[in-house]
Amino acid sequence: MNPPPYAIGIDTSVTALSEADQLLLELAAGLGLPQEAFGCTHLVRDGDGGRPRVALSLAAGTEAVVEAARARLVAQGYQVRDGAWDQAGRAVLYPGAAALAGTLAVADVVRRSAIERVRVLGTADRPDPATRLVTREFVRPQWQDGELVLAAMPAVGGTLVPFEVPDPTPCCADH
Structure with a gap:
């Protein structure tokens, strides 16, 4: 797409x-x-x-x-x-953004929304479609070569989370 x-x-x-x-x-x-x-x-x-x-x-x-x-x-x-x-x-x-709440299988993320692919940072392999993605109700994919791609990273218990966090800590916040 x-x-x-x-x-x-x-x-x-x-x-x-x-x-x-x-x-x-x-x-x-x-x-x-x-x-x-x-x-x-x-x-x-x-x-x-x-x-x-x-x-x-x-x-x-x-x-x-x-x-x-x-x-x-x-x-x-x-x-x-x-x-x-x-x-x-x-x-x-984007289409389907509201349906990306809670914890979903990667296949469901792709099926329910305009996101075409989930890319796990640090690996060239695509995640197993059954891998669970903890959305944190904050899913911000990016257009890459005509595809809407969600960057994700490994998390606890073999799950994934979107790379971008909803409330980032400002740099040097504890200094």
């Missing part, structure tokens, strides 16, 4: 992924997007080493959905551009 053919990029001044996730979810809810829509975050920087930030993209299978979203976002004061920021967006909103 490739990303949907129609996409817009939304510029933000947000610098934290958690803020960008929240903004994306709020915007999408207000836009009434169809369930097959995708919403991604993208780490971007203005040319010549400018300010780093997290931009957003929304994508859908029909131009009408994306153009309606564009009109509403522009009316709200957002700067909107054609297309996603890059081809490696981190998906926050």
Whole structure:
């Protein structure tokens, strides 16, 4: 599966992924997007080493959905551009995301959502489809070569967990 053919990029001044996730979810809810829509975050920087930030993209299978979203976002004061920021967006909103709660077999993650593959860090092998993934209700796959791929890492008891954690500890928090 490739990303949907129609996409817009939304510029933000947000610098934290958690803020960008929240903004994306709020915007999408207000836009009434169809369930097959995708919403991604993208780490971007203005040319010549400018300010780093997290931009957003929304994508859908029909131009009408994306153009309606564009009109509403522009009316709200957002700067909107054609297309996603890059081809490696981190998906926050995607088909089946809400069904990825609790502990699921890798095969169920792929069956229930737009995620096409689970990649275990540190190994070239695909996990056994029966391997359990503890979702922590926070599953953020990324587009890689036209596939939505979830990076996971080994956890206790032979399970996997998504690589990205819901509440990361800031660097040097205990210093």
